Amino acid sequence: MSATILITGASSGIGRETALYYAQQGWNVYALARSTDKLAELAMQFSDKIVPVSLDLTDMTAMQIWLSTLPVTLNFDVVLLNAGNCEYVDATDLDLAAFERTFAINFQAVVASTKLLLPRLKAGNTLAIVSSMAHFFPFTRSEAYGASKAAVSYFTESLRVDLANTGINVCLIEPGFIDTPLTQKNDFAMPFLMPVAKAAKRIFDGINAGKLRLRFPRRLGYLLRALSLLPYGMRSKLAARMKQS
Template sequence: MSATILITGASSGIGRETASYYAQQGWTVYAVARSEDKLAALAAEHPEKIIPVSLDLTDYAAMQEWQASLPAALHFDVVLLNAGNCEYVEANDLDLDAFARTFAINFQAVVSSTKLLLPRLKAGNTLAIVSSMAHFFPFTRSEAYGASKAAVSYFVDSLRVDLSDSGIHICLIEPGFIDTPLTQKNDFQMPFLMPVAAAAKRIFDGIEAGKLRLRFPRRLAYLLKTLSVLPYGLRCKLAAKMKQS
């Protein structure tokens, strides 16, 4: 029997590319996203390997209903919670709805998906959750996105502690700039931009290797970690200067 993975946010970007990569390796992939059309197109590329699941991850009742419809004996070898979005905000007029939408998909959906899917994992299986390097450094207009990803990373690290006796492996994935439809909307320079196919392979290889945390591109990780350990005042001044440039 082939291994089975569930991937959220599988209709585009990292999620779609990773779903495709796993299918090419012979895995059965439950591809979860809202867009039926995009999921159908993905499934058509990988007959009998991709199982499309059209779900709104912010609709907990719908998620409960779908989870309850699965065979009781079904367990996933890997659950990859990848779905997310980015909305930039203006500090002089904070858009509360943008914060609500961003946290609903980037954080609350991660928590609710974890709650519903943990029973589908057993010792030796992996729960992998995608956060971002964005929370390493204060970037302009990123109050909503960066805060949501900081919340995700802390959630994953704390969850790992509390599940340490379960045998379930927890993997935190913190990408930098990946060439996806989401980042293609950005109107600023993105250092060390990585092709999405390379990101998918990094995720596959990292999970297979049992990594606790994946950060890529590595050069961006090193740069942001260096910036994060600067004296706080200098760090703030540098961030403000970067905003003006």
């Protein structure tokens, strides 16, 4: 019997590529996203493996209704909570609505999805949650995005502690710059930009190996960790200089 994965944010970027990769490996894939058209196009590539599910993950009721239509015996071998978005803000005129939108999808939807999907996991299954390396360093205009990803990383690591006795594997995924429609909007240099297909393989291999945390590209992770060791004042000055360059 084929293994089954549920992936959120599956209509584009990392989610889409990872859904395709898992389907190529023979997995059954429940692909969740808002865009019905993009999901339909995705499912056409593996019609026998990919089940498109059009849902707004910020609508907990809609998720509950959909889950109630599934067989009660269905367990997911892997749940990959990947959906997210990035909005940059202006520090001199903070857009509160941008913060609300960013946290709604990047954090609150992760918490709600975790609550609803945990009953569909059992010992030996994996809950994988996508955060970002963005919270490692104070990047310009990233107050909303970076803060939401910091919240996701802390939530995931704390959750792992509290689920330790359940046998459910909790994997924290913290990508750097990945070549997706989201990053293609950026107007600044993105060091060690990784092709999205390579990121999908890293996720598949890491989850399959039972890793607790995945960070890629590794070179960016090493660089950001080195920067975090700088004296706090020096680190702040460097971040300000990077903004001006």
